[in-house]
Amino acid sequence: MRGRVWFPTLGLVAWLCCLSLEPVQGGKVLVLPVDGSHWLSMKLLVEELTLRGHEVEVLVPESSLLIKGSKSHKTEIYKVPFTQAELEKNFNRLRESIFDKAPDITDIPVMPNMVFIGGINCAKKAPLPADLQEFVDGSGDDGFIVFTMGSMVSDMPDVKAKLFIDAFRQIPQRVLWRYTGGLIDDMPKNVRVLKWLPQNDLLAHPKARVFMTHGGTHGIYEGICNGVPMLMFPLFGDQSDNVDRMVHRGVAKKLSIFEMTTESLVIALKEMINNKSYKEKMAKLSEIHLDRPAKPLDLAAFWTEFVMRHKGAAHLRVAGHDLNSIQYHNLDVFGIFVVILVVVLWLELKFCLFCVRKCGRKGTGKKKSE
The missing domain is CATH 3.40.50.2000 (Glycogen Phosphorylase B;)
Known part of the structure; x- marks a missing residue:
C-alpha cells in the first residue's frame, strides 16, 4: 500500500459533497464484461445498479465460461468467432498444462482513471448450508x-x-x-x-x-x-x-x-x-x-453514476486518447534524436576530413622545402 498525503479537512468536505449528490434517476447502463472471474465482481455492481433504479443491459457472448443471462437485468447475446466447444477445449488445454509450466499472460496496465474497488466481493455473507x-x-x-x-x-x-x-x-x-x-x-x-x-x-x-x-x-x-x-x-x-x-x-x-x-x-x-x-x-x-x-460496492456505484451525471466525464479521459499515432508512439521524440545523431556524426566526419587535409598539406609542404 503506497503512502499518500491526506488533507483531512479538504477530504471531508469533498466526501460530504459526494454524499449530497442525488443518484442518477432512470439512467441507462451498457455493460461489456470480461469473461472469467472478472465477471463475478462486475455482476455485483450490475445487481446494485439495478436495485438503484437504473436500466442495465449486459452484452453476453454466445460462447462464454461464466457470463450467463439473468432475470435481474437485460442481456443481449452477440456472436463471437468461436463455438462453446472450441472455447472449452482451449481452456481445458490451458488448465491441463498449468501445473507443468506457468503460461505467459501479460498483466493489464493500471490507468489514471481507474478506481480501485478491492474487496467488492466480500460484502455479502450468507449462512452456511x-x-x-x-x-x-x-x-x-x-x-x-x-x-x-x-x-x-x-x-x-x-x-x-x-x-x-x-x-x-x-x-x-x-x-x-x-x-x-x-x-x-x-x-x-x-x-x-x-x-x-x-x-x-x-x-x-x-x-x-x-x-x-x-x-x-x-x-x-x-x-x-x-x-x-x-x-x-x-x-x-x-x-x-x-x-x-x-x-x-x-x-x-x-x-x-x-x-x-x-x-x-x-x-x-x-x-x-x-x-x-x-x-x-x-x-x-x-x-x-x-x-x-x-464500501467498495458503494464506491463502484458512485463512480458509475458520477460518469452518468457528467455525460461521460470527459475530464477523466486519459490524455493518451487525444494523441495521434506519431505522438502516442513518441515518433516525434525519436525523430529529433535521430536528427541530432545524424548532425553530430556529420560534424565529426567533416572534422576528421578537415584534419586529414591539414595533415596532408603539411606533409606536402615539408617535402617541397627539402
Missing part, C-alpha cells in the same frame, strides 16, 4: 482449512492431488477442498471435497485457520476481509505479484506448485497454524483494509 455448518463447527479447537485454486481451476493432475491428500492426512485440521478431479478410495476422513464451496462465507467462520489459494485477486481480498492467513500457490498472470505482496506483509507463505512436496506442504501448514504472527498480522491488515469511508 446445514451440512457445511455441522462440518466446520465440529472441527473443535484445531479448526479447518479452506482450499481452492479459484473459479477457473477446479482440478489438477492425480500426481499433484495425491501430494495434497497425503499432506492432509498428517494434520488434525479439517479441510474443505473445491475439487472436481478423480478421487482416491481412501480419502482422509478430515477432508471434504466439493464441486463448489461458499468461499467467503467459510472464511468468515471463526474456526477458519488457513486459506490455501492460488493468489487470485478475489481470494486475496476475501482472506484479508475475514482475517485468515494464506498459504499460496501462484499459477499465472498477476498471481505471483499478489502473493509476493502478501508474503512481504507477513500474512502469507508461498509454495511453488511445480516444486512442492508432501513434506514441504505439511511443514508450511504447521508453521502457519502454530506461528501466531501470521494471524496477528493478518488481523491488523484486515482492520486497516476495512477502515474506509465507503
